[in-house]
Amino acid sequence: MKYTDILNEIPDSYFGKTMGRKLEIGEKPLINMAVGIPDKPAPVEVIAAMQQAITDPTNNKYGVFRGKEAFRSAIQTFYKETYGVELNKDEEICILYGTKNGLVHLPLCTINPGDGVLLPDPGYTDYLAGVILARGEHYDLPLYEEKHYLPDFDDVDAAELARTKLIYLNYPSNPTGAVATRAFFDAAVERFRGTETKIVHDFAYAAFGFNQKNPSILQSPGAKEVAVEIYSLSKGFNMSGFRVGFAVGNKEMIAGLNKLQDHTQVGMWGALQDASIAALELGQPFLDEQNELFRKRRNKVMGILTENAIPFSPLEGGIFLWLKTPEGYDGEAFVDYLLQEQSLLVTPGIPFGERGRNYVRVSLAVEDSLLDTFLERLLEEKDLY
Structure with a gap:
């Protein structure tokens, strides 16, 4: 593709080129936890x-x-x-x-x-x-x-x-x-x-x-x-x-x-x-309900990961878990591994900067049942840590 000089200087949008792409996954049904799209309907x-x-x-x-x-x-x-x-x-x-x-x-x-x-x-x-x-x-x-x-x-x-x-x-x-x-x-x-x-x-x-x-x-x-x-x-x-x-x-x-x-x-x-x-x-009453929904999800995720010694950064706000990759994996390699072994799609940390190289980003904006399944599958890989 031929672009102007200035467009050639701009990296491709990570989400623009990855959303909707065909994925090679494992045998389990895919769970997409890569994008922060709210899972509840508009009011x-x-x-x-x-x-x-x-x-x-x-x-x-x-x-x-x-x-x-x-x-x-x-x-x-x-x-x-x-x-x-x-x-x-x-x-x-x-x-x-x-x-x-x-x-x-x-x-x-x-x-x-x-x-x-x-x-x-x-x-x-x-x-x-x-x-x-x-x-x-x-x-x-x-x-x-x-x-x-x-x-x-x-x-x-x-x-x-x-x-x-x-x-x-x-x-x-x-x-x-x-x-x-x-x-x-x-x-x-x-x-x-x-x-x-x-x-x-x-x-x-x-x-x-x-x-x-x-x-x-x-x-x-x-x-x-x-x-x-x-x-x-x-x-x-x-x-x-x-x-x-x-x-x-x-x-x-x-x-x-x-x-x-x-x-x-x-x-x-x-x-x-x-x-x-x-x-x-x-106003604030509706936002408080939203916050409580994600607080409960956050508490569940942090509790289970802590109990199983899987390292992550403290999740104090927002809707994303910043999850450390196992030794020997950078973010992109761990994304590929989770896709192939557990049919889990998460986002590599590398597009967010060099300091994200050994992390993946996990969206909590999924139904609670899918979040539970994600945790179950991730725990099957806890020995990697």
Whole structure:
């Protein structure tokens, strides 16, 4: 395949090239635990709102480029009620057709060619594409289990840190399941206030915090001077197919995203916005139910793995287990082994960065009966450890 020079620099999307591929599996029925697609249906209130909105003739015409005022007001109310964060609905909110769009587009709106961007390792695979598209330089932001997968900016090369104009953070973490504290966000904001460096916090798994509620970076004093947060409806509200999210925070960064989308997105379909309003109105009570579902799954998995001395990173938030591979296997080799021997599909850690080489990522977004079967099959291989 012949691509342009810039597309040749972007690695193929791991999930884009692997989802839907034909798999060679063992004799048992396949259990797919590779993708974080919620296993429960979208809320009935969301479906009802969507059905009604489809018949509204105003939703079948061109809409406002930057979204309905009612949707932006719902986001404003949701952040106030959920995190105590005040937002200006006209200057501090950008509606996104899926949070991935915002995460990839943000460097185009924030850095100049040659500027540095710190990317977490291990971290979400598609951050890099945005840096390359913006002609930026990407630097390694190392994350270590012994430091709870929270970055220490003093671990970054001083010259690279001086050239950094954008930092990606992601808590709860995909793939490690680590969470951030309010104290961490306070310190990060304070460190980069008054500099040219900005922060984007990928808050896709906001709903899932098993020891305490996950903080928003915007709760930290002065955060709007330096940070935007990108929130997804896909995970917490079981709406992955709807492809709706939003960015909130620093008004200069939001203005850049809005301007870019004025030329690329031409407004979100009104019916999707109406359905999303219905989701946000469900608020924290619905998200608490979601969190409790995954807390129970987390507790079961951690208990059984601990009992059988199978090593893993502590799962404090999100929906993924970061599972250590047995000695002699890297992530890709262990994925192949589990497919052939147990018909289990998990994700190798290597696409998430070099520090993921000896891990696999396991999604807990499956029915409880499948989770039980996964554990039974994995325990058949415990002697590998």
